[in-house]
Amino acid sequence: MAKKQKARILIKLLSSAGTGYFYVRSRARTAPKLNFIKYDPRIGRRVIFNEAKMK
Template sequence: MAKKNASLLVKLVSTATKTTKTGEEKLTGYFCVKKRNPKNLPKKLEFRKYDPVVRRHVLFKEEKLK
């Protein structure tokens, strides 16, 4: 029998904010999906990646993939 893959898919969401025309600050909404093995990495993932919406490298934090 084949072993079940222990990796989980997680959503990395950009923490960058963008101001709207009304002056409100909202998240850019940009995200990427990665695999994470909870046995090897019990902590939540955080990466500095490029966000094309704000055209900068920003912090991406892990959230649940719905």
């Protein structure tokens, strides 16, 4: 029997500092957009990472 596919998608978390640094995570399809405070190594501090479209 085939397994049921999970209702999760991959998203890109893009730095709000404008450095172009990003993380890739997964989230549920029905969940609202994500915002995280994470470390941006290009500027050496923690900033807000907002969800962006993956191309």
